Amino acid sequence: MKLSDKDLQFFIKKIKLQPESMGKYRDQVNNLKDKLNKKIAEDDRHGLKVTKYLISGSWKKHTILRPSGDHPIDIDLVLFVGGDENIHNDIGKLFDFIVEYLEEIYPQKDISKDVDAEGNTKSVTIYFSGSGLSVDIVPVVPLTTPENYVWQPSRHGNGKKYITSISKQLSFSLERRQQNPSYTSIVRAIKWWRNYNELKPTDDEPGLSSFTIELIVAYLDINKGIETNIEEGIIRFFQFISTEGIPEIVFEDSIQSIPSTYDSPIYIADNTNKENNVVKRMTDDRWSEIIEVAEEAFDTLNFAQARNNEGDTIQEWKSIFGPSFNIK
The missing domain is CATH 1.10.1410.10 (Poly(a)-polymerase, middle domain)
Known part of the structure; x- marks a missing residue:
C-alpha cells in the first residue's frame, strides 16, 4: 500500500529536531551571536578582523535532524574575514587568527582545532558540553568580484581553497x-x-x-x-x-x-x-x-x-x- 503525506509526516516529525529541544540550542546560538555582534562592533584592531557572520548548514536550511548516536547536532557558523586581501594565500594564518578570535570571545572554552597529516587545519569547532551542540566554524574571505562570492578553505585540510557563495x-x-x-x-x-x-x-x-x-x-x-x-x-x-x-x-x-x-x-x-x-x-x-x-x-x-x-x-x-x- 502507498503511504500518504500524513503518514510519512508522522515519521518526519520523529526524526527532525523537536521544537521543545530547539530552545536550548537556540539559546546557545543566540548567545554566540550576541557575543559576535559585540565583538565585531567593538573590535578596532588593524589588519585581520571579522566583518560579519552567517549561520548556515542544515540548521539554516531547515533540514536538521534530531541528534542520535554518532550524529550530534552541529551548526555551521560562517565568519567573514577582512583586512588582508592576500590572507587566502596563507590559510594557516587565517585559521590561527580564527582560533585566537574565538578564544577572546569564549576564554573559558577549549576551541577544538582538527588538522590533517601535513598539519593543515581542517576544521575549528566550539563544543557546548551541556547540550552536545557543536558549532563548526567556517572562515571565508570576501571577494570583490564576483559579487557575493568568497574564498573558503577546504574542510578536508590539504591547504586548498575554493570560490563559492554562502548567501547564494x-x-x-x-x-x-x-x-x-x-x-x-x-x-x-x-x-x-x-x-x-x-x-x-x-x-x-x-x-x-x-x-x-x-x-x-x-x-x-x-x-x-x-x-x-x-x-x-x-x-x-x-x-x-x-x-x-x-x-x-x-x-x-x-x-x-x-x-x-x-x-x-x-x-x-x-x-x-x-x-x-x-x-x-x-x-x-x-x-x-x-x-x-x-x-x-x-x-x-x-x-x-x-x-x-x-x-x-x-x-x-x-x-x-x-x-x-x-x-x-
Whole structure:
C-alpha cells in the first residue's frame, strides 16, 4: 500500500529536531551571536578582523535532524574575514587568527582545532558540553568580484581553497522550500536513511553529505518536475541514485564550468560554482556501495507499495529506514 503525506509526516516529525529541544540550542546560538555582534562592533584592531557572520548548514536550511548516536547536532557558523586581501594565500594564518578570535570571545572554552597529516587545519569547532551542540566554524574571505562570492578553505585540510557563495547557497535552499513544501521532508528522510546505512562521509571515507542530498533533490525538482508527494519524492531519489551513469549535475546561474577531466565517478556541482565538485572525494568502490544500497531501497519501497496491508508495508519501510520508522 502507498503511504500518504500524513503518514510519512508522522515519521518526519520523529526524526527532525523537536521544537521543545530547539530552545536550548537556540539559546546557545543566540548567545554566540550576541557575543559576535559585540565583538565585531567593538573590535578596532588593524589588519585581520571579522566583518560579519552567517549561520548556515542544515540548521539554516531547515533540514536538521534530531541528534542520535554518532550524529550530534552541529551548526555551521560562517565568519567573514577582512583586512588582508592576500590572507587566502596563507590559510594557516587565517585559521590561527580564527582560533585566537574565538578564544577572546569564549576564554573559558577549549576551541577544538582538527588538522590533517601535513598539519593543515581542517576544521575549528566550539563544543557546548551541556547540550552536545557543536558549532563548526567556517572562515571565508570576501571577494570583490564576483559579487557575493568568497574564498573558503577546504574542510578536508590539504591547504586548498575554493570560490563559492554562502548567501547564494542559502537563497537557493529557500527557493527550493518555497516551490516545494515537501522538499525539507524528502531531504530529512533521505538523510536519516543515509545515517542508518552508514553512508555519511567521514575523515577516512567519502559519502553522501547533507549538501549533496539537498542538491540532488533540488536537481530532480528543477529538471524532472516538482514532486510534492513525499513517498514519490523519496522513491525518485533512490531510482536516480541507483541508475548507472547518472548525468553531471549542474545548476543555471552558477559561475565557471565543469573541468574537462576529474577523478570522481560522478560530478555534482555546488549550485553557485560549477568548478566545485561536492563529491570530489568519492571513490568508485564507495559509489558502487551507495548505488547498491539505493537500488535495494528503490526495489523495497516499490514492493512496499504492492503489499496489501499496512503492517507488511511498514515492515518493508523499516528495513530501509530502521526500527524507528512508523506512521502512528
